[in-house]
Amino acid sequence: MAERRRGLVLVAHGSRREASNDEVRRVAAQLAEQSAGRFEMIHAAFLELAEPLIPAGVQxxxxxxxxxxxxxxxxxxxxxxxxxxxPAEVAKVNNTTGAEVRIAPYLGAAPGLADILLEQSEK
Amino acid sequence: MAERRRGLVLVAHGSRREASNDEVRRVAAQLAEQSAGRFEMIHAAFLELAEPLIPAGVQxxxxxxxxxxxxxxxxxxxxxxxxxxxPAEVAKVNNTTGAEVRIAPYLGAAPGLADILLEQSEK
Structure with missing residues (x-):
């Protein structure tokens, strides 16, 4: 069976401060670099205040x-x-192809976060 | 030379939703568990809306x-x-002992964040 074609949408709140939105877009670009082909498309999307919004990013x-x-x-x-x-924004997507759209656990729930924070504390 | 006694203050924004503040306090508790004695005291503090505020947490x-x-x-x-x-809140501390108080780079600047996000994406 061929591997499924997969996309990743990194969703942030969005800010009036465009530099913060760009920071999220840079994280998405970094994910694309490091994903080693696990995802064919990776980009950022926002809940509000910045483009693309979540439905457009998933669409x-x-x-x-x-x-x-x-x-x-x-x-x-x-x-x-x-x-x-x-979830409400994701539900707005017009999923005509029957793609599997799922929401991963949010960053704050990641078990590895403590290690990263301890690394930052020594900088 | 004896090792210096060190404290770590994990600073979050603070939320009207107490469960979010507790989530930050749990991350601080996890840091304490994983710090392997690098810090003698570790706790959370908040910019606003929750206690302790930053000056009190550092003090x-x-x-x-x-x-x-x-x-x-x-x-x-x-x-x-x-x-x-x-930085403005940290500057309010009454540093009578001459302790070294320094602000580490914020979490979003951590190089390991992309790896953690890619792990989350597979969950």
């Missing part, structure tokens, strides 16, 4: 033939944005 | 005899909070 993957789209919340806490708003 | 380390206090911003982007507000 772009579907329209480009991705069979699986992973939405990855770039958030540190499981607040309303993660629990309610992101 | 607590100084008053307990820490000779070095590392303030670690639990933030994903280098916005105003990281660039201006956290």
């Amino acid at each position: 772009c993957c579907i329209d480009n033939g991705m069979e699986e789209v992973v939405v990855l919340p770039y958030f540190l806490s499981a607040g309303r944005h993660v629990v309610e708003d992101i | 607590c380390c100084i008053d307990n005899g820490m000779e070095e206090v590392v303030v670690l911003p639990y933030f994903l982007s280098a916005g105003r909070h990281v660039v201006e507000d956290i």
